[in-house]
Amino acid sequence: MGVSVGRPLCTAMSGPVARACRPVVLCGPSGAGKSTLLGRLQTEFPGLFGFSVSHTTRQPRAGEKDGVHYHFVTREAMLKAIEDGQFIEHAEFSGNLYGTSKAEVERIDRGGAICILDIDVQGVKQVKQSDLSPHLVFIRPPSMDELERRLRNRKTETEETLQKRLAAAAAEMEYGQTPGNFHATVINDELDHAYEQLRRVLLPIIEQKKANGAAPS
Numbered sequence: 001m002g003v004s005v006g007r008p009l010c011t012a013m014s015g016p017v018a019r020a021c022r023p024v025v026l027c028g029p030s031g032a033g034k035s036t037l038l039g040r041l042q043t044e045f046p047g048l049f050g051f052s053v054s055h056t057t058r059q060p061r062a063g064e065k066d067g068v069h070y071h072f073v074t075r076e077a078m079l080k081a082i083e084d085g086q087f088i089e090h091a092e093f094s095g096n097l098y099g100t101s102k103a104e105v106e107r108i109d110r111g112g113a114i115c116i117l118d119i120d121v122q123g124v125k126q127v128k129q130s131d132l133s134p135h136l137v138f139i140r141p142p143s144m145d146e147l148e149r150r151l152r153n154r155k156t157e158t159e160e161t162l163q164k165r166l167a168a169a170a171a172e173m174e175y176g177q178t179p180g181n182f183h184a185t186v187i188n189d190e191l192d193h194a195y196e197q198l199r200r201v202l203l204p205i206i207e208q209k210k211a212n213g214a215a216p217s
């Protein structure tokens with residue numbers, strides 16, 4: 001399925017301030033730099049973007065806080081919520097479930113921010129089937145060797161989880177580089193340069209949001 005074009009970037013909702021902007025999806029292999037780039041966006045535009053906090057059944061890493069980095073839930077609770085239709089997308093990765101709840105996206109919309117989703121290719125395929133109509137950005141590492149080097153340097157993975165991430169990355173790179181699957185691609189080579197590319201891609205959405213009267217703090 002190709003990407004949709006031509007939909008307004010933001011549309012008015014009820015109330016004087018609330019505006020629903022098309023969510024932005026950042027997708028790319030593990031270690032591509034999605035969190036790093038997101039952090040920069042949030043530093044430059046405080047309050048303008050609302051980061052959609054995913055649910056996951058994986059264990060928290062050191063320093064990760066429930067409700068901030070993820071909503072950490074049991075597999076049983078997550079499967080039940082998926083069955084009840086509470087998720088826009090969900091995926092299984094490395095033996096753990098991940099997903100974006102409808103409530104999370106609605107929460108961000110209500111707060112007046114542009115919703116950003118950090119999801120994998122399985123999730124992208126699902127949001128394309130939903131009525132979310134997000135702006136899809138693929139974050140690509142400069143090479144598989146560099147991806148591996150960054151993941152190793154991050155020191156968050158065991159050899160086993162690292163290998164799983166690298167194995168998944170090959171298929172994700174192929175999907176990400178297939179013409180028509182994303183609206184834009186950012187190659188995360190040098191960080192400042194990559195951020196500049198991302199900024200340029202998002203600028204029309206940022207400008208529109210500001211013109212419509214977003215509610216950043």
Ligand SMILES: Nc1ncnc2c1ncn2[C@@H]1O[C@H](COP(=O)(O)OP(=O)(O)OP(=O)(O)O)[C@@H](O)[C@H]1O
Pocket residue numbers: 028029030031032033034035036037150151153154188189190191192194
């Ligand atoms: N342009 C860059 N140059 C060098 N290192 C980078 C660059 N971008 C990100 N990194 C580093 O690479 C590692 C992976 O980045 P990050 O955690 O942002 O990836 P991610 O796509 O969010 O991964 P995951 O999907 O596993 O959460 C981090 O240690 C980060 O500091």
